[in-house]
Amino acid sequence: MKSKLSSFLPQTKRFAIFALIPLAIFGVVLVLPFIRGIFLTFTNWDGFDFDRLVGFDNYAVAVQDDRFWSAMLVTFGYVIASLIAVNLVGFGLALLVTAPLRSSNVFRTFFFIPNLIGGVILGLIWQFIFGQALPTMSDNFGLPFFSDNWLLGPTTAFWAMVIVTVWQMGGYMMIIYITGLMSIEKDVLEASRIDGAGPIRTLLSIKIPLMAQAFTISMFLTIRNSFMAYDLNLALTGGGPYRTTELISLHVFKEAFGFGNFASGQSQAVLMFLVIAAAALTQVVLSKRAEVQR
Amino acid sequence: MNKSRQGKRILFGVGAFLSLVYVFPFVLVVLNSFKERMSIRADPIALPEDWLWQNYVEAADKMEYFQSLTNSVLITVSSVIAIIVTSSMLAYYLARTKNRLSSVTFLVLVASMIVPFQALMIPFVGLFGNAGLLNSRAMLVFFYVGFGVALSTFLYHGFISNIPFELDEAASMDGASDFMIFRRIIFPMLSPVTATVAIVNGLWIWNDFLLPSLVLSQDNRTLPLRTYVFYGSYTSDYGLAMAGLVLSVVPIILFYFIMQRQIISGVSAGAVK
Numbered sequence: 001m002k003s004k005l006s007s008f009l010p011q012t013k014r015f016a017i018f019a020l021i022p023l024a025i026f027g028v029v030l031v032l033p034f035i036r037g038i039f040l041t042f043t044n045w046d047g048f049d050f051d052r053l054v055g056f057d058n059y060a061v062a063v064q065d066d067r068f069w070s071a072m073l074v075t076f077g078y079v080i081a082s083l084i085a086v087n088l089v090g091f092g093l094a095l096l097v098t099a100p101l102r103s104s105n106v107f108r109t110f111f112f113i114p115n116l117i118g119g120v121i122l123g124l125i126w127q128f129i130f131g132q133a134l135p136t137m138s139d140n141f142g143l144p145f146f147s148d149n150w151l152l153g154p155t156t157a158f159w160a161m162v163i164v165t166v167w168q169m170g171g172y173m174m175i176i177y178i179t180g181l182m183s184i185e186k187d188v189l190e191a192s193r194i195d196g197a198g199p200i201r202t203l204l205s206i207k208i209p210l211m212a213q214a215f216t217i218s219m220f221l222t223i224r225n226s227f228m229a230y231d232l233n234l235a236l237t238g239g240g241p242y243r244t245t246e247l248i249s250l251h252v253f254k255e256a257f258g259f260g261n262f263a264s265g266q267s268q269a270v271l272m273f274l275v276i277a278a279a280a281l282t283q284v285v286l287s288k289r290a291e292v293q294r
Numbered sequence: 295m296n297k298s299r300q301g302k303r304i305l306f307g308v309g310a311f312l313s314l315v316y317v318f319p320f321v322l323v324v325l326n327s328f329k330e331r332m333s334i335r336a337d338p339i340a341l342p343e344d345w346l347w348q349n350y351v352e353a354a355d356k357m358e359y360f361q362s363l364t365n366s367v368l369i370t371v372s373s374v375i376a377i378i379v380t381s382s383m384l385a386y387y388l389a390r391t392k393n394r395l396s397s398v399t400f401l402v403l404v405a406s407m408i409v410p411f412q413a414l415m416i417p418f419v420g421l422f423g424n425a426g427l428l429n430s431r432a433m434l435v436f437f438y439v440g441f442g443v444a445l446s447t448f449l450y451h452g453f454i455s456n457i458p459f460e461l462d463e464a465a466s467m468d469g470a471s472d473f474m475i476f477r478r479i480i481f482p483m484l485s486p487v488t489a490t491v492a493i494v495n496g497l498w499i500w501n502d503f504l505l506p507s508l509v510l511s512q513d514n515r516t517l518p519l520r521t522y523v524f525y526g527s528y529t530s531d532y533g534l535a536m537a538g539l540v541l542s543v544v545p546i547i548l549f550y551f552i553m554q555r556q557i558i559s560g561v562s563a564g565a566v567k
Contacts, residue, residue, distance in 0.1 A: 011391075014472055018387035022380035022443050023399065029440020030406055030414070037417035047420060093312070099305050109554060110313040113320070116546050116557075118501030118518050124525050124539055128326075129319050132532065133338040140337070167316070172561065179562045217565060228410045231503045235522065249412045253504075256416045266416045273413035280408060 037266055047262040062267040067243065071251035072275075074158070075227065078247060079279075081162045082169070082226040087218055089166050090173025095203075097174070098181050108178075112171040119168065123235025126164045127151065154244035157237045161245060164232060169225065173218045180214025181207065216287035223283055227276045248272050320543075327536035334532040349537035353524070357538050361513065362520040363545065369431055369506075369516060370499045373438035374492050381443045381491065382484060385450030386476050390462065400451065403444040411441065411504060419508055428509050437509065438499055446491045449564065453487045454480065486563075493553075493560030500546060517542050 041058050043050035062068060093111050097104040114122060134146035150156035184207060192206050208215075230249040233239065239246030239254075246254075252272060255265030326334050327349055328342040353359070388396045419428070427433050457480065465475045503518050510519065521542040528535045550557060 014387065014391070017473055018383045018476070019399075022384040022439070022447070025380065025436065025440045026403070026406075026443050029418075029437050030409070030444075031402075033414040033418040033421055034406075034409060036421065037414045040417055040420075045420075048424065096305065096309055096312070099302075101302060101305055101309065103306060103309060107309040107313050108558075110316050112558065113316065113547070113550070115561075116497065116501075116550050117543055118503055120503045120518050120522050121501075121539060121542055124522070124535075125319050125323055128338075128532065128536065129322060132334065133322050136338050140339075167319075171316075172565070175558060175562045176565050221565065224408075224410075228412060230412070234503075249410075252412055253415075257419075262416060262420070269413045269416060273410060276410060277408055 038270060041263060041267040041270055043263065045263045045266070047256075047260065050263075058263040058267040059271075061261075061264040062271065065255075065264070065268070067246070067251060068248075068255075068268050070243075071246050071248045074245060075248040077158070078161065078165075078229070079223060079226045081159075082165045083219060083222050085162060085166045086169045086173055086222050086226075087215070089170040090218060091177050093170060093174040094177030094181055098178055108174070111174055114168045115171045117168075119229070119231025120235040122164060122168055123232045126160070126236055130160055151237055152241055154241060157241060157245045161232065161236055164236060165226065165229070168232070169222060173222065176218045176221075177211070177214050180211030184210045212287070212291040216284065216291060219283055219287060220280060223279055224276065227272075227279065323536050323539050326532060327540045329533050331531055331533055334536075338532075346533065349533045350541065353534050353537040353541060356528075356534075357520050357524040357541070358513075359520075359541055362515055362517045365431065365510075365514055366500060366517040366545075369434055369438075370496055373435045373442070373499050374496050376435055376439045377442045377446050377495050378488055378491055380439055381446035382450050382481060382488070383476065384443065385447045385454055386480055388447070389451050389454040390459070400447075403447055406444045407448070415504070415508065422509075429511050429514060431510070431514050434506060434509050437505060438495075441505075442495050442498070445564075446495065449491055449494075450484060450487050453484060457483060489556055490560045490563045493557055494564035497557075497561075517545075 040050065042053055042055060044052055044054050044057075093107075097108040097111070101107075130146075130150045134143070135149055137143045138145075138147040148156070150160040188206060188210070189202065192202050197205065228249055229247055230253070233245070233247045233250045237245045239250050248268075249272070252265055252269045255261045255268060259265075322338065325340075325342060326338055328345045328347070329349075330346065333340070333343065388400050422428055422433070461479060462475050465479055470478070501518060502516075503522070506516050506519055510516065515523070521538055524538050525535050528538070
């Protein structure tokens with residue numbers, strides 16, 4: 001008992017020195033609004049005040065909002081398209097810059113650049129490219145597909161977002177895939193070459209299975225980032241034309257801060273969180289299973 | 295031999311072509327930032343007839359470039375330093391304290407990384423806005439610590455767990471206090487993780503838009519915020535708008551070319567863990 005007491009004081013002191021401040025900030029900034037946010041969805045909160053509990057009423061309002069479902073649908077399409085395209089491009093770029101070329105470092109430098117710049121600035125840059133540059137080039141050189149401003153048509157605006165996303169995130173995923181490719185031991189590759197495996201066979205049967213973890217990470221990050229995408233959506237299309245490319249983040253933002261529907265907007269935000277958590281966990285579980293099976 | 299040389303040539307061709315595709319948007323923006331409005335409408339891909347530096351002077355003035363740049367630098371640097379200090383200490387505490395509370399705390403931190411900011415931004419604005427705590431750069435730094443501490447603590451935690459405990463014990467025998475052990479012995483050993491933490495958080499905070507757009511207004515605005523507002527008000531004057539975009543991208547690109555190696559390795563270490 002005595003020894004317990006004598007170790008209690010230094011323990012508390014250690015906690016006060018090292019952990020108290022960081023945990024207090026974390027609690028106030030992240031945990032408190034998160035928990036309060038969940039609680040508020042069960043009240044008649046108007047952004048300032050609430051005076052009673054309303055059960056699941058806000059969720060009932062939230063799921064009756066057609067725009068919410070169309071935003072969810074667009075988001076799912078966007079996540080799936082990005083997931084496939086970003087990872088194909090990222091992996092392809094990684095293969096390219098790990099090939100024995102003198103210029104591969106220069107290429108790598110270029111491919112990573114879009115990643116340094118925030119989604120808002122990238123969106124503005126591409127607004128100009130899709131709106132001005134490509135249509136003119138199309139007129140002058142007969143470049144196909146781009147004669148109309150892509151951002152003005154619902155389908156083309158959606159694909160414009162996917163293209164810019166691939167351009168932005170491809171370089172980042174490339175870095176992860178490079179790390180994966182580099183971690184494969186040279187002996188294994190040498191052995192497969194001696195056994196007569198060609199480059200494609202080596203890629204499919206040796207490299208990809210041995211770097212499965214890199215795929216897990218990249219796919220997780222792509223899913224998470226594209227579910228949460230806001231900056232690019234805002235700056236490139238603003239959700240237009242006619243809110244057809246409005247992703248879920250932008251929708252929630254507009255519900256709350258644009259239309260003042262705080263309680264139902266927050267309910268949609270909570271639903272969005274649940275969807276992201278479920279999607280991310282499912283993907284990790286599936287990928288881990290695939291990793292083990294090799 | 296000949297075949298492999300040809301293969302290399304094809305690879306080089308593909309790489310060069312893709313590099314061009316990658317930088318093409320930037321090149322166009324730079325070219326047009328030197329032009330007048332009318333010549334952009336006529337032909338956005340031609341070289342400028344005379345190089346108008348005037349667009350830059352005007353854009354820098356109208357977007358209050360130096361003020362916004364200072365805001366961005368101040369906010370990013372102070373947040374990164376604050377995150378390094380708080381999360382390295384928290385990670386040290388969690389890695390060295392073996393009890394139920396510390397493992398639960400660690401789990402909560404890890405779990406919090408999946409919570410998107412959007413899931414709590416509405417109550418966040420309610421809480422801090424009603425308390426009158428928004429629109430200050432210092433508060434923004436405080437918020438960044440709150441949102442950044444989980445990932446950074448996680449990164450430090452993995453590294454500290456591999457530092458043998460005997461090191462702490464030996465120093466403790468020599469009479470060093472807990473804080474001295476951390477400050478003099480442990481923290482210097484963490485420098486590779488510190489570099490990763492600095493780069494991962496620095497890139498995020500420098501480019502962040504949503505949080506500062508909710509927190510800051512007017513004079514306190516960061517570069518991305520200011521650029522967005524500026525671009526919105528001068529959409530018809532493309533030359534000016536393009537100059538604004540170039541100005542807002544130049545600092546990070548310069549930083550990248552100076553610190554390229556550290557940035558690439560920091561990014562890969564931060565992502566893979």
